[in-house]
Amino acid sequence: MKKSIQLVLGALIVFFVSSFVETDTLLGKGYKIGDVAEDFTLKNVDGKMVSLAGYKDAKGFIVVFTCNTCPYAVMYEDRIIALNKKYASKGYPVIAIMPNNINVKPGDNMQAMKKRAEDKGFDFPYLMDEGQNVYPKFGATKTPHVYILKKTNKGNVVKYIGAIDDNYKDASAVKTKYVEHAVDALLVGREVKQKETKAIGCSIKV
Template sequence: MKKVIKIISVLTIVVLISAFTMNTSNDSQGYQVGDVATDFKLKNIDGNMVSLADFNDAKGFIVIFTCNTCPYAVAYEDRVEALNKKYADQGYPVIAIMPNNTDVKPGDNFEAMQARAKAKGFTFPYLLDEGQKIYPQYGATKTPHVYLLQKTKKGNEVMYIGAIDDNYQDASAVSKKYVENAVDALLSGKDIEEKQTRAIGCSIKV
């Protein structure tokens, strides 16, 4: 009898642990295509707080989790700037967010972000995810990691998730411009052919 009770107790614990693990896993996945992204308010490199609601005329947003120190992110800096120059006036501005723990990566701290943005001439907001509260909501895991949002009746709907293009090493050798293709599709009222790709980059430092 004692052995039966012990087995039942063990099974109960296993079931509870499994249930907790399953829930935790699902919660950590972040947004999927079709989900509505909640707004945020994060500090920009100019010291001002920025939220999506500030962009009244925007049709959507190219939200990119990126940083100063990751070689992949650095390789994409000029392309991110080009995306903003091409699409901001068409209603899809770039909103860059730095998600790393700056204690682990001091090269990504606020002062370093300011210096990098000035050196590169960024024309887009470069926001600090202080306390690392926003990137887990999105489910971002890499730098860079893109979330293309479109303003719809439901809210800021996620339309594309993943990489900027298919060649981080050489911009001239890119054959698929995932983000550009997705934004162009939205602007022309067409369906996005590739709605999700695998983000290539450094892991976000926690």
């Protein structure tokens, strides 16, 4: 009996640690404000490969690390859709990336991603970070975690990192729309005032 309890406790500890390992290992790492983000090529839910370089007319990008299985990410889906509808035509499209290890989170596999994109009517790329090579470069630790990039002669410069807004529970109760304020500033040539906020969400699973 005692041994069984120890095994159960051990399993719970492993689960807990694995759930938060990315927050611990990547906290403070990855891109900083002003860094130039490397381009990437990832598979979209339609089977096509997508890279930032393919967006010739873009002024920048709203890169969102998100997934199917995180309750926080699910609560933000409609707001992510709204961001793309508002800003894609202005030159700042949403690029959504699913960073989780699908062996840990099978509900985030490509088939599940395709269904989610169809059910929700995603009109932006929903890419899989297969091999988990992209999110560590950004330093993303949560789903959702947002990076706003501005296209410049130097490359895609990081202008904002963090949360979408200040209320994950209720879109109608949001007081500060961090991403919208940042993109609005960039569109008129102004500096982003609040460049970083704390991303609230589930830890990325490895």
